[in-house]
Amino acid sequence: xxxxxxxxxxxxxxxxxxxxxxxxxxxxxxxxxxxxxxxxxxxxxxxxxxxxxxxxxxxxxxxxxxxxxxxxxxxxxxxxxxxxxxxxxxxxxxxxxxxxxxxxxxxxxxxxxxxxxxxxxxxxxxxxxxxxxxxxxxxxxxxxxxxxxxxxxxxxxxxxxxxxxxxxxxxxxxxxxxxxxxxxxxxxxxxxxxxxxxxxxxxxxxxxxxxxxxxxxxxxxxxxxxxxxxxxxxxxxxxxxxxxxxxxxxxxxxxxxxxxxxxxxxxxxxxxxxxxxxxxxxxxxxxxxxxxxxxxxxxxxxxxxxxxxxxxxxxxxxxxxxxxxxxxxxxxxxxxxxxxxxxxxxxxx
Amino acid sequence: xxxxxxxxxxxxxxxxxxxxxxxxxxxxxxxxxxxxxxxxxxxxxxxxxxxxxxxxxxxxxxxxxxxxxxxxxxxxxxxxxxxxxxxxxxxxxxxxxxxxxxxxxxxxxxxxxxxxxxxxxxxxxxxxxxxxxxxxxxxxxxxxxxxxxxxxxxxxxxxxxxxxxxxxxxxxxxxxxxxxxxxxxxxxxxxxxxxxxxxxxxxxxxxxxxxxxxxxxxxxxxx
Numbered sequence: 001x002x003x004x005x006x007x008x009x010x011x012x013x014x015x016x017x018x019x020x021x022x023x024x025x026x027x028x029x030x031x032x033x034x035x036x037x038x039x040x041x042x043x044x045x046x047x048x049x050x051x052x053x054x055x056x057x058x059x060x061x062x063x064x065x066x067x068x069x070x071x072x073x074x075x076x077x078x079x080x081x082x083x084x085x086x087x088x089x090x091x092x093x094x095x096x097x098x099x100x101x102x103x104x105x106x107x108x109x110x111x112x113x114x115x116x117x118x119x120x121x122x123x124x125x126x127x128x129x130x131x132x133x134x135x136x137x138x139x140x141x142x143x144x145x146x147x148x149x150x151x152x153x154x155x156x157x158x159x160x161x162x163x164x165x166x167x168x169x170x171x172x173x174x175x176x177x178x179x180x181x182x183x184x185x186x187x188x189x190x191x192x193x194x195x196x197x198x199x200x201x202x203x204x205x206x207x208x209x210x211x212x213x214x215x216x217x218x219x220x221x222x223x224x225x226x227x228x229x230x231x232x233x234x235x236x237x238x239x240x241x242x243x244x245x246x247x248x249x250x251x252x253x254x255x256x257x258x259x260x261x262x263x264x265x266x267x268x269x270x271x272x273x274x275x276x277x278x279x280x281x282x283x284x285x286x287x288x289x290x291x292x293x294x295x296x297x298x299x300x301x302x303x304x305x306x307x308x309x310x311x312x313x314x315x316x317x318x319x320x321x322x323x324x325x326x327x328x329x330x331x332x333x334x335x336x337x338x339x340x341x342x343x344x345x346x347x348x349x
Numbered sequence: 350x351x352x353x354x355x356x357x358x359x360x361x362x363x364x365x366x367x368x369x370x371x372x373x374x375x376x377x378x379x380x381x382x383x384x385x386x387x388x389x390x391x392x393x394x395x396x397x398x399x400x401x402x403x404x405x406x407x408x409x410x411x412x413x414x415x416x417x418x419x420x421x422x423x424x425x426x427x428x429x430x431x432x433x434x435x436x437x438x439x440x441x442x443x444x445x446x447x448x449x450x451x452x453x454x455x456x457x458x459x460x461x462x463x464x465x466x467x468x469x470x471x472x473x474x475x476x477x478x479x480x481x482x483x484x485x486x487x488x489x490x491x492x493x494x495x496x497x498x499x500x501x502x503x504x505x506x507x508x509x510x511x512x513x514x515x516x517x518x519x520x521x522x523x524x525x526x527x528x529x530x531x532x533x534x535x536x537x538x539x540x541x542x543x544x545x546x547x548x549x550x551x552x553x554x555x556x557x558x559x560x561x562x563x564x565x566x567x568x569x570x571x572x
Contacts, residue, residue: 036398036433043397046560047553153455220367220550223470223542246549249556253549260542301538 001330002076002285002314009289009311010330012318013080013281014179015215015240015273016071016112018104019096022061027092034090041278044241047249048279062277064104072111075274075281078315079324081113083143083179083215089150098133113322115141115179120163121150127169134173140322141177142170143215146198158198167202171209177321178202179213179238182221196224203232210234211321213271216241222257226264236321237265239313240273243284247291255294259302267309271318288314308332352421353383359415360391366464367404368551369471369501372412375551376558379430387423389416394430396557402434403460406451409442465509469523472505474547476520477540487530489519 002009021038023031042059045052058066071077082101086094094100101114116133118126133139147155156163158180170178180199196218203212215238218225229235242261246254261270272288274281289310293299305313311332319326350358360381361373372378372393379394393409413427427442429435434452441451449456475498482496483489492515494502506513511525518527520536528536 033433036431040397040399043557043560047556220546220553222546222549223539226542227539245553250549250552253545253552256545257549260545264542 001078002289004286004289007307008330009076009285010315010319010326011075011077011281011285012272012315012322012324013071013075013077013274013276014083014213014238014271014318016077016080016082016276017085017096017278018062018064018067018082018101019085019277020061020093020100021059021091021095025061025091025093027088027090030090037087037090037095044245044278047245049248049283052280052283054277059277064107067104067276068108070280070282071274071276072108075276075285077111077274077281079111079113079319079322081115081141081318081322083115083181084117085143085145085181086117086119087145087148089148098137102137113140113324115139115143115177116175117142117144118166119148119150119156120160120166121153121156123162127165130166130169130175131173134175139173139175141179142175143179143181145181147181158202163202167206167210171206176209177211177213179215181215182218196221196228199235200228200232203228203235207232207234211236213238213321215273217257217261217265219245222260226260229269230264235265235269236317237261237270238273239270240275241278243272243288244275244279247284247287252294255291255299256302258291258305259293259299262303262305262309263301267303267305267312268317270313271321272314285314351383352387352419353381355419356383356389356391356416356422357381359419360412363408363411363415365404366407366467367401368547368554369467369474370551372408375554377408378412379562387421388426389419389422389424390426390428391416392428392430394558394562395432396554396561398431398433400432402432402438402452403448403463405429405432405434406438406441406448407460407464409438413442468505468509470543471547472502472509472511472521473523473540474544475499475502475505477537477544480520480537480540483519486520487528487533491515491517491519494519 002011021034026034038060042056045054045059071080084096084098084101086097088094098114098116105112105114114137116130116137116139118130120126146157182196196214199212199214211234213236214225217237217239219241229237242257246257274284293302293304316326316332357373360378361371363372364370365372365375365377368375377393377395379392382390391412393412395405409427409429413425416422416425428439432438437451448460449458478498479494480486483493491503491513503513509525511521520528522528522536
C-alpha cells in the first residue's frame with residue numbers, strides 16, 4: 001500500500017525481476033553477450049532520476065534485503081509478479097528463472113506471484129516442464145520472451161505452429177495471463193523485430209480464454225500496438241519502461257504516450273510494472289500519482305486521468321487479472337465517497 | 350572542402366531506417382578517418398549492443414555505399430562497434446554481401462520489405478507534422494508544403510514510387526492513396542501517433558547512446 005496525501009493506494013507491480021547477472025553466472029564463451037545484456041539494462045536505469053542509479057556491480061546482483069526494501073518497504077508494493085527471463089544460453093543458472101524467483105516466496109508470503117514461461121521450440125519436454133511448473137506453483141501467468149536463443153535459432157513467434165499446443169495447455173490449466181516481451185531480435189532476423197502482429201492473431205484465437213499483456217507496449221512500435229490493442233478486448237498494455245524510461249527522462253513524450261494509450265487502449269487495460277531492478281518502484285509510483293496531463297493545447301485531444309484511473313492502473317487492473325483481492329478501503333468507490341467534492345461531481349466530457 | 354567534410358556530408362544522407370533521422374544527427378557516427386590517399390575508415394556506434402541487427406545492417410551498408418559515391422575516395426571501411434552481431438555485419442559489408450548472406454539460414458529475405466514498411470511509417474509521420482501548415486489538407490498540393498519535413502516527404506515518396514510532383518496531392522496514406530477530406534480526422538490521429546512513436550524512440554535512443562558513451566564528441570566530428 002502506498003500512502004500519499006492521506007490517501008491510500010493498492011499497488012500491484014506486474015513486472016518484477018530478481019536476477020543474477022554477476023560474472024560468476026556468465027556462460028564461458030558467451031561472456032560478451034551476458035555482459036552486454038546487463039550493461040544494456042544498466043543503461044536503461046540511467047533514464048531514471050540520478051539518485052536512484054546503482055553501481056554496475058550491485059546492479060549485476062542484488063540481495064533479498066535490497067529487494068525487500070526497494071519493493072515492499074519504500075515502494076509500497078502490495079503484490080508483485082515475477083516475470084522470469086531465462087537466457088540460459090548466456091547465463092549458466094538463467095538470468096532470473098522461476099526457481100530463483102521462487103526463493104523469495106517463502107520469505108514474503110502472499111506478496112509475490114511467480115510467473116512461468118515456455119518456449120515452443122522445446123517441444124514435448126517443454127510442455128511437460130510447463131505442467132510441472134504449474135503443479136508446483138499454481139501458475140496464473142507466463143512471460144514469453146520470443147527473442148530468446150535456442151539451438152541456433154534466435155527467436156520465435158506466437159503464431160508458429162508449435163506454439164499452439166502451449167497456448168492450449170495454458171488455457172486448459174488456467175494460466176490465463178500471457179505476458180509477451182517484444183524483444184530486440186526475433187527470428188527471422190529480416191522481419192521487423194518488434195512486430196506485434198503475432199499477438200494480434202493469437203489474441204483473437206484465444207479471446208475469452210487468455211489475456212495478452214504486451215510488455216513495454218510494443219515500444220518503439222506504439223502505433224502498431226495501439227491499433228491492435230484497440231481492436232482486441234483481451235490485449236493489455238504493460239507500462240514497464242513507459243513509466244521508468246520516459247516519465248523522468250522525457251516528460252513530454254511520456255505525457256503524449258500516456259495520452260495515446262488512454263485514448264486507444266483505455267485506463268481499464270493498462271498495468272503498472274516497475275521492471276525492478278531496472279528501476280525502483282518508489283519514484284515511479286510517487287511520480288505517477290503526482291503526474292497530470294499538461295494543460296496545454298497540444299495535449300488537448302487526450303483523455304484525462306483522474307485519481308480513480310490512477311488507482312486502476314497502479315493496482316486494480318493487475319489485481320483483477322491475477323484474482324488478487326483488494327481491501328475494500330482501497331477500491332475506487334470507497335475512495336470516491338471519502339474524497340467527494342463538488343469538483344469531482346462535474347462531468348469530464 | 351576537405352575530403353573528410355565531403356564524406357561526412359554524404360554520411361548525412363544516410364538515415365536510420367527506423368527513426369527516419371540522419372545517422373550523423375543521431376550521433377551514430379563515432380569516428381571518421383580519411384587518409385591522404387583517400388582511404389576512409391568510419392566507425393558506427395549504436396545505443397545498445399543489442400540493437401536490431403536488421404537496422405544495424407542497413408545503416409552500415411548504406412554508409413559504405415554513400416562513402417563510395419564521394420569522388421576521391423579510394424578504399425572504404427565501415428565498422429559497427431560493440432554490437433552483438435558486429436563481427437558478421439562488418440565482414441559482410443566489407444565483402445559487399447547482402448543481409449541474407451550475412452546470416453545464412455537465419456533470414457528469409459533481404460531487407461527491402463522492411464525498409465519500405467518504415468519508409469511508409471516515416472512518410473505518414475512527416476505528413477503528420479505538416480498537416481497544420483495548410484488551411485485545407487485534403488485539397489493541398491505538394492508545392493504547398495515547405496521546409497525540411499516537406500523535402501523529406503518528397504524523398505520518401507520518390508523512394509516509394511509515389512507521385513512527388515508539385516501538383517500531386519500533399520497528403521497521402523502510407524500506401525500512396527490521397528487522404529480524402531472524410532479521412533482527415535482519423536489520418537491526423539494516426540499520423541500524430543506514428544510521429545510520436547518515432548520521436549519517442551529517437552529520444553530514447555539518444556538517451557541510451559549518451560549513457561553508453563558518456564561523452565559528446567559530436568562537435569569535434571563535424572568540424
